[in-house]
Amino acid sequence: MTGQVLGGKDFTNGGNAQKDAVGHGTKMASIIAGHGHGAGNSCGVIGLAPRAKILPLRTLQTRSDRNLDETWGAAVRYAVDHGAKVVNLSFGNDGGKTLSEGRDAIAYAESHDVIVVASSGNDGASEVIEPAALPGVVSVGAVDNHANLWEDSNKGKGLALTAPGADIVGADPTKSNGYGVGSGTSDATAFVSGAAALVRAKFPDLTAGQVINRLLKSATFANHKGLKAPDEEYGYGIVRP
Structure with missing residues (x-):
């Protein structure tokens, strides 16, 4: 990630936006934009x-901290104001429903032609959690390495896409070797954010809505024949960049 991580901002008064004591954000960033290292980036x-x-944009310091709407909402606004084209929200809202600070921030992003991508949830429930369930947000569930819905992936009305989310390896500064493996709709969300970034880079004149439409139209149901989009388990399909 050397040379690709911007200064950012810490919204927890902790001082350093690039210090990740949890490891989650770094893993998502590596799924989106890792470029390898060493000879030939091998x-x-x-x-x-x-x-x-x-x-x-740091919105919590430890895993036990609550990710408050007013905090991550301010981070979303900051991202929009500082040129972000895609906002990755690999989390579910504390307390269930998104408060006005979060809702207004997402609406602000959408009004500025920014794509917002969020995870459907890891409860295996038949309901997409917020903020993924909010209007205009690209909600993402997870599939395993056989293209089957990951067992703990939330599903239901409003699910937009699925992406790989089982046993995903990524950079993790909290591990002794610098890497970790885990499963979740957070990882799947990062893959969709990466796909959105590719489309935005290739076709910079497309609106956010047009980019999202391309992701939906190009998705695949893979070996799941006979499904009709949107499907409550797979959405419009598995992202296919």
């Missing part, structure tokens, strides 16, 4: 959009 993680720039 080591490390290669992300889906390895030339993308990452704007790190």
Whole structure:
């Protein structure tokens, strides 16, 4: 990620937006924009959009901290105001429903032609959580390495896309070797954000809505024949960049 991570901002008063004591944000960033390292970039993680720039916005310091609407909402607005074209929200809202600060921030992003991508949830429930369930947000569920719905992926009305989310390897500064493996709709969300970044880079004149439409229209149901989009388990299909 050297050279691709911008200064960003810490919204927790902790001082350093690039310090990740949890590891989650770094893993998502590596899925999106990792470019490897070493001879021929043969080591490390290669992300889906390895030339993308990452704007790190820190909204919590430890895993036990609550990710408050007013905090991540301010981060979304900051991202929009500082040129972000895609906002990755690999989290579910604390307390269930998104408060006005979060809702207004997402509406602000959408009004400025920014794509907002969020995870459907890891409860195996038949309901997409917020903020993924909010209007205009690209909600993402997870599939395993057989293109089947990951067992804990939330599904239901409003699901837009699915993407790989089972046993995903990524950069993790909290691990001794710098890498971690795990599963979740957060990882799937990062893959969709990476795909959106690729389309925006290739076709800079497309609106956010047109980019989202391309992602939906080009998705695949893979080996799941006979499904009709939108499907409550797979949405419009598995993202296919």
